[in-house]
Amino acid sequence: MARITAGVGSSHVPLLGVAVDQGKTRDDYFGPIFAGYDWTREWETREKPDVIVLVYNDHASAFDMKIVPTFAIGCGERYKPADEGWGPRPVPDVIGHPDLAWHIAQSLILDDFDMTIINEMDVDHGLTVPLSMMFGTPEAWPARIVPLAVNVVTYPVPSGNRCWALGEAIARAVASFPEDLNVQIWGTGGMSHQLQGPRAGLLNREWDNAFLDMLIGDSDAARWIPHIEYLRETGSEGIEMVMWLIMRGALGPRTRLLHRHYHIPCSNTAIGHIVLEPAD
């Protein structure tokens, strides 16, 4: 049977993709950020996940305001890197896992999560930057990807509780897939950042780290954080952290910390990264 073996949380700042694509990952500015991912890159070469359920948000790339799905799952064969206005990133195409993706989609719908199904789309930095951070610059990505796109832009976005519950349902869906697959789930985005208005540039190291703490062990406190708290404490774009709760929910009642990293700043944003595994 398929099983979820680990969860990864990571920021997905577009500038990190630029640093990778331009070979600047070890300079004075980016070096301390990328050093915090060295452990994970090495760990991933040993873990060799077959599939990653990659939770991310689209930034007006595949979706515009014509259609705003709250939760959408990619069931396609492959996805190209999106042209976000400066040409597509020079990274490999993302190869899907339609059998598992459709199985998860059907299971989720039967489990009361009314998913939007996507068969064709391009994927933007929200999805490709985490792949670069965890896998570096391979010829082909070493795992199949099931993209799971969440609306975290147009309010109301889904609640933390709903995201956590979706993660729990994804874990049930994966566990009922008959093929023997090593599946990881990644939650991306965040941490504190505000990209708009006179309050732009807000960062909150203390709150971000308290959030990371809450993902470890048997606490479910994070699922009850209301939207307004993310907005007040972590800036208007910090709400992306609800996507980490899908990852956390999928890991079950208890987690064990494998790795953790935090760095300020990257462009407008606080970088957070965590690796967790389900604990008995």
Next chain:
Amino acid sequence: MTELRPTQDIHAYLAELEDIPGTRVYTAARARRGYHINQFAMSLMKPENRERFRADEAAYLDEWPISAEAKAALLARDYNTLLDMGGNIYFLSKLFSSDGIPFAEAVSTMTDMTWPEYRQMMLDGGRSPEGQRSIKGGY
């Protein structure tokens, strides 16, 4: 961290979103108001549209059902006014990418700082949330 469940009363929920200093949360009301501003910005994802826009910005904008005030704000790259009119930063970013301006520099134009001052603030740890959390509460 509070452990309260999210507000379930939609009116109270929406009212709270307006209580954050210097912030325009992209609510359904703003998304409706700014729909064509954002779809205009989205159109700049296509190279041929970018070229036409650069050739004659005002003429290109006239193809869209956008108010005269919003057109003026777009021409002036007045991003705070565009936020007030329902523009969303991820859509507006198509405009400043077309202008060839880095994301953080464009963001800095919405603050009371110059780009070098803003960049330095970020290197120094960013803007503190202290006093920036609530208009009514003043904390």
